[in-house]
Amino acid sequence: MFNESICQEHYRLRLRVAEAVPPSQPGQFVQLGCRTPNSVIDSEQLLGGELQWPRDGVCEDASGNIVHQVELVEPLALLRRPFSIAGRGDDARGTWLDVIHRVVGVGTRWLAELRGGDAVDLIGPLGNWFTLPEDKTTTLLVGGGVGLPPMFYLAEALATAHYQAIGFVGAMSHDLLAVTIADDQAPDPTGLPTMCVGEFAQLGFPAIVTTDDGTCGLHGRITDALADQLDRMTPPVRHQTVVYTCGPEPMMQTVVALCAEHDVSCQVCVEQAMACGMGTCQSCVVRIEDHEYPHAMTSNGVPWRYRLACTDGPVFDAPSIIWSS
Ligand SMILES: Cc1cc2nc3c(=O)[nH]c(=O)nc-3n(C[C@H](O)[C@H](O)[C@H](O)COP(=O)(O)OP(=O)(O)OC[C@H]3O[C@@H](n4cnc5c(N)ncnc54)[C@H](O)[C@@H]3O)c2cc1C
Ligand code: FES
Numbered sequence: 001m002f003n004e005s006i007c008q009e010h011y012r013l014r015l016r017v018a019e020a021v022p023p024s025q026p027g028q029f030v031q032l033g034c035r036t037p038n039s040v041i042d043s044e045q046l047l048g049g050e051l052q053w054p055r056d057g058v059c060e061d062a063s064g065n066i067v068h069q070v071e072l073v074e075p076l077a078l079l080r081r082p083f084s085i086a087g088r089g090d091d092a093r094g095t096w097l098d099v100i101h102r103v104v105g106v107g108t109r110w111l112a113e114l115r116g117g118d119a120v121d122l123i124g125p126l127g128n129w130f131t132l133p134e135d136k137t138t139t140l141l142v143g144g145g146v147g148l149p150p151m152f153y154l155a156e157a158l159a160t161a162h163y164q165a166i167g168f169v170g171a172m173s174h175d176l177l178a179v180t181i182a183d184d185q186a187p188d189p190t191g192l193p194t195m196c197v198g199e200f201a202q203l204g205f206p207a208i209v210t211t212d213d214g215t216c217g218l219h220g221r222i223t224d225a226l227a228d229q230l231d232r233m234t235p236p237v238r239h240q241t242v243v244y245t246c247g248p249e250p251m252m253q254t255v256v257a258l259c260a261e262h263d264v265s266c267q268v269c270v271e272q273a274m275a276c277g278m279g280t281c282q283s284c285v286v287r288i289e290d291h292e293y294p295h296a297m298t299s300n301g302v303p304w305r306y307r308l309a310c311t312d313g314p315v316f317d318a319p320s321i322i323w324s325s
Helices: 106-112 149-160 222-232 235-239 249-262
Strands: 002-005 010-017 029-033 081-084 087-091 094-102 121-126 138-144 164-171 207-211 241-246 265-269 285-289 303-308 315-317
Touching: 010 106, 029 094, 081 094, 081 149, 087 149, 094 106, 094 149, 138 149, 138 222, 138 249, 149 164, 149 241, 164 222, 207 222, 222 249, 235 241, 241 249, 249 265
Parallel strands: 138 164, 138 241, 164 207, 241 265
Antiparallel strands: 002 010, 010 094, 029 081, 029 121, 087 094, 265 315, 285 303
């Protein structure tokens, strides 16, 4: 296992799983316990008693025993956190899974401190996955921020299945690009695909990089580069193209709108906030167009039904998603 810094806020975490991991597909995710696995709450110890918590952080129960629950003295990620599978390998020692995580809160701060030999609680693979339509030959992989990791795993599957692909990598600035920029191939400042991103180039796929502040690649948004690429395609090429996207919701909404405008099929991996990750808590609902068993209608008369991002998704066919805004 290793945990290496990729840029200012992203880490690549490789997890070695001793047991055989069930087969996984691009788009699927794992739930990681982002705290020391044995720090379970000893609720028995708390039953029936009130605790006074002194300022020095050491607390005793009525019998004078020291209470050790770290969740009571410092911020702790109680629930597991979902992360897309960014890569996978199987060998004689078992399976390794790659996760690329951005430090945004208590759980990912804990993950960032992990070192080789540390143990992590993991459940997965979970959720559904991207499909590779047989009538398509060209694929555009559009990832923004923490939506990039599933694109790397997908790129491997596409290379194996002999599809062509172009990676689209967007970030706010150079320091936040969670990719390896090649030493000898700078990203094209006009938005043309080059072999500039190591994760795609090693599979033979070119990529386009955009940054909001212009510090790397095209100055602009990833959707500007996608619009340009779709405009350049002839109708027959568009017909053979599928766009896969994952990232912030406004970015994905624009990607979906561009695909609809250019008549290109599109699959979306939503990163809806989740709790259980396995269909129990109902916290991850998304509205999906459904003519058979609708829950309600949109204001413009589209019937929809709630689906769970964790078990029905996270991948959905783009036109079926009813966005919340
Ligand atoms: C299916 C799926 C796949 C994901 N894949 C990745 C991945 O590959 N790499 C990665 O870095 N992150 C990924 N995420 C997001 C990741 O799960 C959250 O960043 C993580 O749970 C934050 O945990 P935390 O304890 O550090 O932050 P918290 O302390 O829980 O939250 C910090 C801040 O982040 C916000 N936040 C937390 N989760 C989300 C979310 N899902 N969407 C928007 N805002 C959120 C909170 O509202 C809060 O403002 C994925 C999420 C889903 C649902
Ligand atoms: S996260 Fe619990 S039902 Fe989806």
